[in-house]
Amino acid sequence: MTDLDDAPAPRGDLTLKLLTSRHDTNFYGDIAGGWLVNHMDQAAELCAGRLAHGRTATVAIEAMDFLCPVRVGSVVHIFTEAQDIGRSSVKIDVEVWIRPPQERNPDELYKVTEARFVMVALDDNGRIRAVPDE
Numbered sequence: 001m002t003d004l005d006d007a008p009a010p011r012g013d014l015t016l017k018l019l020t021s022r023h024d025t026n027f028y029g030d031i032a033g034g035w036l037v038n039h040m041d042q043a044a045e046l047c048a049g050r051l052a053h054g055r056t057a058t059v060a061i062e063a064m065d066f067l068c069p070v071r072v073g074s075v076v077h078i079f080t081e082a083q084d085i086g087r088s089s090v091k092i093d094v095e096v097w098i099r100p101p102q103e104r105n106p107d108e109l110y111k112v113t114e115a116r117f118v119m120v121a122l123d124d125n126g127r128i129r130a131v132p133d134e
Contacts, residue, residue, distance in 0.1 A: 008111060010097050012081030015043040020074045031070035036096055036113065037061070039078060044092040044117035047080035051090050052121035052131045059089070060118040067111055073101030077109060083116065088128045092117045 016039055026032045041058055048056040070076065077097045084091040093116050097109040123129040 010079040010095055012079040015046055015080040016078040018076045020072055022072055040094045043078040043080050044094050047092050048090040048119035055122045056119040057122055059120050062116040064113055064115040066113050070098055074098040088130055089120045
């Protein structure tokens with residue numbers, strides 16, 4: 001017997017929720033990995049922008065492994081959690097979870113991937129600036 005409290009669960013805040021469609025697929029009908037990375041980057045930017053009070057840019061993405069394919073019709077949930085706020089940078093953990101199409105349990109999500117995005121705060125001229133103290 002398994003304890004439901006031991007089941008993996010998303011960490012952080014739900015930042016983006018998207019529905020996949022046919023134009024997002026590769027040749028085999030799976031959602032392209034680049035499509036997921038693009039949306040993960042957007043979610044990291046939203047999270048970092050709130051903390052930095054403005055413009056940020058991605059400077060690094062740490063290792064990423066894909067655990068399962070994403071099919072057309074899946075609902076993609078992207079969660080973000082700030083891990084480290086430096087003088088001008090913010091490290092954001094980003095997780096992607098999906099609810100596949102025709103899932104019997106609408107609350108059950110499956111983890112697809114995770115990565116740490118390193119974002120840097122920028123001023124209006126595109127130069128690195130300090131992240132405001134909270």
